[in-house]
């Protein structure tokens with residue numbers, strides 16, 4: 001199967017979002033609304049890219065009856081996929097949206113245990129898929145049994161085939177993945193601080209930490225900052241984009257929508273400021289939707305005029 005973009009989700013999830021009037025920790029919370037969406041970061045990126053008319057395919061590992069349900073939902077949404085089935089069960093991640101303060105609390109399960117032969121099977125599938133791809137998105141946590149250097153291995157595989165990789169992970173998986181020099185990375189502030197050991201309190205510090213990552217051989221760094229927007233850096237330029245005001249309904253998938261819009265911008269040859277505006281708008285639209293619903297191309301197109309990429313001049 002040929003596709004321009006391949007997204008990898010090694011630890012997918014059914015996202016169960018429950019809405020409560022006001023979350024009371026230690027109290028009885030009655031649910032007003034429930035929705036279940038196919039989730040996992042790479043899968044969310046694929047959902048957005050499919051809606052943007054980009055030729056995308058979601059791959060990774062999947063297990064059990066919940067996994068089949070997730071794939072059936074992807075089929076209904078028309079998102080192409082090719083997952084390797086492993087023993088066990090796909091996790092359910094609980095997202096509790098509290099209406100009074102508009103805050104989402106996330107409770108993510110660990111997911112299935114993976115045996116070495118399943119990882120090998122997946123590597124064979126991916127190698128095949130990459131032969132026609134231009135971009136590879138590696139996103140999300142790793143299930144038990146998958147080594148923390150897997151993203152590093154996958155970045156190396158992609159690099160050897162001339163495929164550009166976008167990495168969005170955390171902890172050791174992110175650290176080791178970075179050592180293999182992906183094309184782009186999207187840390188949040190916490191991850192940026194962890195990766196560089198630098199302060200990220202001020203804008204100057206954020207830019208400096210972003211430049212540290214570029215100096216390690218990356219081409220594009222996007223630092224996402226939730227309601228404060230994001231900073232986009234390549235070797236030549238730096239831009240900051242602030243979101244337009246919204247009532248956040250669930251920020252789940254906002255970062256993934258940003259990654260997807262970034263890939264869309266790269267595939268369609270957008271300039272850095274254009275790409276920055278698209279990506280910030282995509283994240284913001286998704287944050288204004290319930291559950292793990294993602295932005296559509298039409299929504300991003302309609303709202304993108306509400307943000308402006310501001311050029312930043314790093315201190316010498």
Ligand SMILES: Nc1ncnc2c1ncn2[C@@H]1O[C@H](COP(=O)(O)OP(=O)(O)OP(=O)(O)O)[C@@H](O)[C@H]1O
Pocket residue numbers: 188224225226227228229230243244246248251252253254255256258279280281282283284287
């Ligand atoms: N409360 C918010 N208001 C407006 N825009 C938001 C809000 N939260 C997120 N966004 C938009 O989504 C983008 C990505 O969000 P965020 O920085 O939370 O990503 P993240 O940490 O990767 O999240 P996740 O891992 O849950 O996807 C932001 O840069 C912003 O454009």
Ligand SMILES: O=P(O)(O)OC[C@@]1(O)O[C@H](CO)[C@@H](O)[C@@H]1O
Pocket residue numbers: 011013015038039040041044093106108139140141142252253254255256292
């Ligand atoms: O546990 P991970 O893999 O870090 O994150 C998984 C997850 O929280 O990320 C997505 C939102 O970004 C959700 O669809 C999913 O439940």
